[in-house]
Amino acid sequence: MRNRNMTITKAVATQAVFYVLLLAAWQGLYFLCVSVLGLWKPYAFPNPIGVWKSLCVLIEQNMLFVAVYHSLKRAIIGFLLSILTGVVLGFFLVKFKLLAEAFKPLILGFQTLPSICWVPFAILWFGLNETAIIFVILMGSTFSIALSVDMAIRNVNPLYIKAAKTMGAKGLELYTKVICPASLPSLITGLKQGWSFAWRSLMAGEVMSASIGLGQALTLGRDLADINRVMLIIIIIVILGVLIERFIFAGFEEKILKKMGY
Secondary structure: OHHHHHHHHHHHHHHHHHHHHHHHHHHHHHHHHHHHOOOOOHHHOOOHHHHHHHHHHHHHOOOHHHHHHHHHHHHHHHHHHHHHHHHHHHHHHHHOHHHHHHHHHHHHHHHHOOHHHHHHHHHHHHOOOHHHHHHHHHHHHHHHHHHHHHHHHHOOOHHHHHHHHHOOOOHHHHHHHHHHHHHHHHHHHHHHHHHHHHHHHHHHHHHOOOOOOHHHHHHHHHHOOOHHHHHHHHHHHHHHHHHHHHHHHHHHHHHHHHHOOO
């Protein structure tokens, strides 16, 4: 246990040193190319000090936490709806072979479609409101989850299913006690991918709307020609996505794998 803690501490310290050096190199590059050589204009290239000042301003104005709250709320609602529709669609693809043959290529095509393509539909159907943004999230994430559910179930070891049928399991019992538990690791991986699609779709929807959120803050930074604010919002979007993946999905995945003896 002590060795493990020392390893974790060492890894954290290494990462901290790396990011400090990265920030120093970034600020040095800004100073060299903007202040010394004059290769770039100050408004065209962000710098760590400017990003920090933008962070302080947004916190003082109470804009940052409000934007994060609204964005996370939309992302969670849209992602939960995507899970519901994606799981149902995935089970239909597994259960009905003709349906899978007919619609799977179409679903694959929709999965590759950039989320921004759904924004005009959302605006025309729902207007510039919360529903439009959630619709974009739903369309951006559902198909990925459906395909993940389909693949996870199809990749369950056939021996498990045959053994369960031999012992009398069938129908709903076969799915709830054998197929679903055996496919959980792959399902969690699919949900992680679905979350990444949902998070990106959220930004596509918010950038094109006037609703309060990180996407709207990003657009405002662009309109004000404030490159440091734009960079700050991008960094926050990345950090939130990584934190949710690491502390929610990764933790849940680890517990499931440990429970299954992996």
